[in-house]
Amino acid sequence: MSKKSRKKSSKAPSGSPTAEKKAPKTRASSQAKPAKTQRTAAGKSVAIIAKAGSHKAAPKQLNSSKLAPSPAGAKSGLAEGDKAPAFRLPRDGGDVVTLGDYAGQKLVLFFYPRADTPGCTREAIDFTRLAGAFSAAGTAVLGISADPLKAQEKFRDKHSLGVPLISDQQHQMLEAYGAWGEKSMYGKSFLGILRTTILVGADGKVVRIWRNVRVDGHADAVLEAARSL
Structure with a gap:
């Protein structure tokens, strides 16, 4: 090969x-x-x-x-001298409260951010402390927040509060009275309850508006304003 x-x-x-x-x-x-x-x-x-x-x-x-913003608007143009917006909402104890229930008498509406928080607790206790004086001045007092009724009742019982507490979970009354709007905390913005108090006269018109309320001494100042009417 x-x-x-x-x-x-x-x-x-x-x-x-x-x-x-x-x-x-x-x-x-x-x-x-x-x-x-x-x-x-x-x-x-x-x-x-x-x-x-x-x-x-x-x-x-x-x-x-x-x-x-919420559908109904986050701000209200409510001013002193305006007719108080009507409302119909549940209160602690299960009853329903309306503006018409207080026709012919003065009415204080204090709007607080959240039940059983430090500032709101002091404010509610102060209005309870002065409940007799407000009654003597012909003035009813209602507290309003967006808390559910169960939370309102727990708040009432824990601190022995003596003023009716209204639950406005849909923010209808809060918006109508200008107590719902933009807030800020730790650099963040959000919508929430603005601590506000409204004094309504016996004629159903807004007499006085306190916005951005500071709790200390506030209930006493509102009582003086109610007595002056």
Whole structure:
């Protein structure tokens, strides 16, 4: 056999074990590369969506829920001399209270942010302390917040409050009397109850409005104003 013949015969045929051993390696490598690309692309896509959802979407939704005005409006143009807006709302004990229930007498409406918080507790206790003096001056007193009746009753019982507490969970009365609007705390803005007190005269008209109330001495000042009518 010649040298050329021996060299040709030394090459493995296409169907030999050697050729088959190499072929899978080539096919595996050609398939692995696209698979890696797909996994990487999918991984990047998921990471972008998660980042967008946690960093942008949630705060945007939170801000809109805090800052968007309510359908009835967050502010009221109620002024001294205006006719007091009518209302009909539940109070502690399960009864319903209306403005008409106090026709012909003076009425104090004090709006407080939340039952059983420090400032609101002091204010409600002060009006309770002066309840007899208000009655002697021909003046009824009502406390109003957005707390549910159960919370109002718990608040009443815990501090032995002697003034009716109204629940305005839909903010209808709060908005009508200008006690619902934008507030800020720790650099964040939100809608909530503005501590406000309204004195209504026996003729049903607003006599005095106290906005941004400071609790200390406030109930005494309102009593003096009621006595002066």
